[in-house]
Amino acid sequence: MSKHKLTKRLGELLIDHEVITEQQLDAVLQQQQREGGRIGALMVQMGILTEPELLGFVAEQLGLPLLDLNKIDIDPKAVKLLSEVYARRHRALVIEASDTDATVVLSDPADLDTQDAISNLLSPREVHLAVALQSQLFDLYDHLYRRTDDIAHLAEQLQGENAPSRPIMEAAGLDDSDATVAKLLYSMFEDALQVGASDIHIEPDKKLIRFRMRVDGRLQETELKEVNIGPAIVSRLKIMAGLDISERRLPQDGRFALTIKDSPVDIRMATMPVQFGEAVVLRLLDQSQGIRSLDKAGMPPELLTKFRRKLAAPNGIILVTGPTGSGKTTTLYGALTELNTPELKIITAEDPVEYQLPRVNQVQVNTKAGLTFASILRTSLRQDPDVLLIGEMRDQETAEIAMRGALTGHLVLSTLHTNDAASSAVRLMDMGVPGFLVASTLKGILAQRLVRRLCEYCKVEHQLEQSEQQFLQYLSPAASHTGFYQGEGCASCNHTGAKGRVGVYEWLEITHEMADCLREQNIDGFNQLVANDKGYITLAKAALKLAQAGDIALSEVLRLSEWID
Numbered sequence: 001m002s003k004h005k006l007t008k009r010l011g012e013l014l015i016d017h018e019v020i021t022e023q024q025l026d027a028v029l030q031q032q033q034r035e036g037g038r039i040g041a042l043m044v045q046m047g048i049l050t051e052p053e054l055l056g057f058v059a060e061q062l063g064l065p066l067l068d069l070n071k072i073d074i075d076p077k078a079v080k081l082l083s084e085v086y087a088r089r090h091r092a093l094v095i096e097a098s099d100t101d102a103t104v105v106l107s108d109p110a111d112l113d114t115q116d117a118i119s120n121l122l123s124p125r126e127v128h129l130a131v132a133l134q135s136q137l138f139d140l141y142d143h144l145y146r147r148t149d150d151i152a153h154l155a156e157q158l159q160g161e162n163a164p165s166r167p168i169m170e171a172a173g174l175d176d177s178d179a180t181v182a183k184l185l186y187s188m189f190e191d192a193l194q195v196g197a198s199d200i201h202i203e204p205d206k207k208l209i210r211f212r213m214r215v216d217g218r219l220q221e222t223e224l225k226e227v228n229i230g231p232a233i234v235s236r237l238k239i240m241a242g243l244d245i246s247e248r249r250l251p252q253d254g255r256f257a258l259t260i261k262d263s264p265v266d267i268r269m270a271t272m273p274v275q276f277g278e279a280v281v282l283r284l285l286d287q288s289q290g291i292r293s294l295d296k297a298g299m300p301p302e303l304l305t306k307f308r309r310k311l312a313a314p315n316g317i318i319l320v321t322g323p324t325g326s327g328k329t330t331t332l333y334g335a336l337t338e339l340n341t342p343e344l345k346i347i348t349a350e351d352p353v354e355y356q357l358p359r360v361n362q363v364q365v366n367t368k369a370g371l372t373f374a375s376i377l378r379t380s381l382r383q384d385p386d387v388l389l390i391g392e393m394r395d396q397e398t399a400e401i402a403m404r405g406a407l408t409g410h411l412v413l414s415t416l417h418t419n420d421a422a423s424s425a426v427r428l429m430d431m432g433v434p435g436f437l438v439a440s441t442l443k444g445i446l447a448q449r450l451v452r453r454l455c456e457y458c459k460v461e462h463q464l465e466q467s468e469q470q471f472l473q474y475l476s477p478a479a480s481h482t483g484f485y486q487g488e489g490c491a492s493c494n495h496t497g498a499k500g501r502v503g504v505y506e507w508l509e510i511t512h513e514m515a516d517c518l519r520e521q522n523i524d525g526f527n528q529l530v531a532n533d534k535g536y537i538t539l540a541k542a543a544l545k546l547a548q549a550g551d552i553a554l555s556e557v558l559r560l561s562e563w564i565d
Contacts (some may be wrong), residue, residue, distance in 0.1 A: 010039050010058070010110065014049075019057060024048050038108070051133055055107070059131040062109055069095070069105065069136045070457035070492035076144065078102065081122060084145035090114045091134055093144075094122070101126050107134035136492070142194045143494045159226035181236045184229075186260070189267075192284060193260050195220075195494075198325065199284065204230040204277035216452050216501050217325070227276075234271065234278045241269045249273055255352060263287075268352060291355055294334040297327075298503040300542070306507055306535075307446060311335055314386075316443035317403060317412045319393075321424050326449050327503055328415045329354060332389060335413060336360065339387055348389040349376035365391070373398040381405050390414040396432035403433065406441040420539060421445040421508035422530045426523055439510075439519035447506040447539060451546070451556040454485055455493035459550065462486040468554055475540055475561065479548070486553045502551055504560065506539045 011025045020043070028042050035042075040058070043049045059066040078097035079087075087093055091107040092114065102125040104118055109131050119127050157180050188211065192200050197213035197220075204210075209230050211222045238245045241254030255268045268283040294304060310318055318335075320328045333355055340346060340359055348357075351365035351373070361383070363376045373390055374397045380388055381401075392415050393399045406412045418424045424445045428438050462484045464472065472479055487497020508530060510518075517526035530536055540561035546552045 013061060014057065017057070019053075020048055040108070040110075051135070055131050055133060058109060062129075062131075064109055065130045067095075067105060067130050067132045068457075069093075069132045069140055070455075070490045072491070074140070074144065074491050079144045082118070084141065086121075087145070088138075088141055090117070091137055092118060093132075093137055093140065095130075097122075097125065099125070101128060103128045103130060105130045105132045105137070107132060107137055140491055143491070146191055146194070156226060159229055181229075181232050185233065185236060189258060189260050189265065189284075193263060193265065193286065197284060200280075200282040202230070202233060202280040202282075204274065204279065206276055209233075214325075216496075216498060217450060218452075218496070230277045234280055237269060237280060237282075238271070241267075243269075243271070248278055266354065285354055287355070291333045291337055291357075292330055294331070294338060297331060297334055299505050300545075303505055303507045306509060307335075307444070308338070310444040310509070311339060311411075313411060313443060315406055315409050315411055315441075317406045317414065317441045318443055319414055319416050319424050319445045321416045321418045321421060321445060321447045322449055323417060323419075328448065329391075331446065331448065332413055332415065333357070336387075336389060339411075344386040345384060346387040346389065347380040347383055347385045348391070349373050349380065350389070350391040361385075374401055377401045377405065381408075381410070385410060387411045387413070392416070393428070393431075399428055399431055399433045400437065403437040403441040407437075412441075418447070421447040421506050421536075422527060424508075425510070425514075425518055425526065429518070429521065435521040436519050439515040442510050442515075442518070444510060445508045447508075449504045449539060449543075449560055450501040451504055451543060451552050451560065452498035453500045453502045453551055454553060455487045455490060455497055455499040457492045458488045458490035458497060459485040460488055462554065464554065468558070471558055471561070472544075472554075475557070476544060479544065483550070484547055484554050485550045486555070498553075502546065504539055504543045504546065506537060506542055508533075508536055 011020075011028070014020045015022055015025060024043075028039055028046065028048065031042050031046065032039065040054050044051050044054060056066055072095065074093075074095045075097065078094045081094045081097055081102065082092060090111075093105045094102055095105055096103045102122045104122070104127055106114065106129060108114070109129055115129070188200065192213050195213065195215050197215050199214040201212040201214075201219065202209065203212065204227060207225070207227055209224050209227050211224065212219045235245045238252070238254070240256045242256070243252045243254045250273070252271045253269065255266065258265050258267060264287040266285040266287055268285070270281050272279050294308070297304075299307065310316070320331050322328050336346060336348070336357060340357060342359070345361070346359070347361045347363065349363050349365060353362045353364050356362070363371070363380075365371055365373060365376065373392070373394060377388070377390060377398060378401060388402070388405060388410055390398065390402055390412065393402065402412050402414060416424050416427060418427050424447070425438055425442055428442070429435055464481050464484060469481055472481060487493060489495035489497045493499040511529070511533070514526055514529050517523075517529060540557060543552065543557040543560045547554045547557050
């Protein structure tokens with residue numbers, strides 16, 4: 001490998017080419033004396049240069065190509081020529097390799113020690129260098145260095161430890177399978193956290209066991225042929241969650257906490273007996289991410305203003321609705337964070353308590369002990385609260401107690417499983433709550449969904465198909481049929497075309513006229529008033545705005561709507 005070496009110090013070169021001034025270099029050098037670090041990184045940190053500007057200059061000086069890693073094909077086998085620890089430490093990535101050559105991308109190509117170390121490690125291959133942004137490298141590490149190989153290897157090892165001779169080994173005190181199960185589960189959780197999975201599904205089948213992870217709302221599947229390791233995995237998880245390992249015929253629920261790569265993770269576990277064993281679903285909550293504020297929830301500014309106005313009210317009920325996994329709890333925690341001041345007493349009834357909030361009295365539902373939402377709510381009303389949060393309105397009793405609490409001067413926040421905001425008021429009456437209670441207490445309903453955000457690196461303009469044009473004509477006749485995008489798939493988004501999720505929100509404020517209809521149980525009149533409300537924007541139309549802005553694909557809008565071709 002030929003050395004790519006700067007002829008002068010980086011700072012001097014930047015001044016010679018009038019990229020920075022001497023005063024700026026002096027400021028960077030002073031910062032370096034105080035805190036240490038590399039000159040280039042400090043310039044980016046201080047806002048003197050952007051990372052692309054700096055790398056572009058360095059690459060030009062060294063005669064190296066500056067690559068956009070999200071737009072090139074990367075050989076997964078070549079990547080493994082460098083271990084993950086080594087790659088992260090040296091900000092390096094092997095993107096292609098043969099028996100004689102290897103192309104290595106660096107974020108600091110002026111580091112000669114790293115060049116020498118990589119050249120020795122990949123010998124006898126000739127190493128060709130390229131340059132890329134450090135942020136792109138770290139995004140790709142999470143996708144390219146998955147734990148699937150480790151999981152497969154540990155599953156094979158566990159299969160051997162669960163061989164027919166195992167009872168003899170156990171009797172002799174020689175059983176090491178617990179250690180292998182622990183390693184396998186740790187690798188599984190580590191992989192899930194790395195790719196941002198919200199859930200892990202473990203599903204036994206006749207001849208294999210499936211591990212599925214929900215990433216950005218979609219399941220990604222890994223199959224293991226070692227089907228007989230299932231009981232050992234489930235038993236270990238049950239022990240961690242404090243469940244009965246001998247009970248395999250009935251569903252069980254539990255929770256436990258782990259620290260994965262220095263990140264505290266809270267895990268909710270649910271088992272269910274199925275045909276070939278027990279299926280397990282694990283819901284992951286990364287506590288290190290903290291509670292997201294309402295400002296970062298992605299609500300349109302005008303909707304957020306209306307929502308906050310109702311949060312400031314001294315009494316009434318505000319509902320957040322949507323299916324499981326739509327972000328309802330996140331929104332409610334964001335609301336509680338804003339309300340959490342020394343002047344207000346807040347009590348919550350949750351199942352389970354997901355985040356610990358200072359100053360808030362959080363109560364965990366325990367149905368076996370008789371501690372239900374309704375019983376917690378009755379007791380809470382005698383604790384002089386200002387704000388009550390009920391994790392979910394599951395029955396008539398809970399809803400009625402909450403509404404009578406709202407009538408006596410309390411602000412009540414809760415969730416409901418409904419498709420949209422308009423149907424929530426009707427759902428309460430279907431549960432048996434009197435119409436006058438709903439009309440007197442219900443102030444606003446926020447319906448929400450999470451949809452997949454298009455990958456910024458691979459989205460391209462999308463020509464609408466005939467069915468999509470028909471849908472658009474149905475949903476919004478005045479909408480343009482151009483300017484929509486879809487994701488092609490690239491390394492950044494793991495070739496899915498989408499990366500991350502964005503919230504879609506629908507806000508319904510109960511007017512006096514709507515309340516009158518609810519009081520009279522005039523459902524048709526209520527629905528008509530909702531349809532004619534100029535400030536009410538449906539979930540589908542809110543999603544359409546995101547699609548027109550290029551944030552999501554039109555297919556996500558179709559998925560949200562009730563339109564049928």
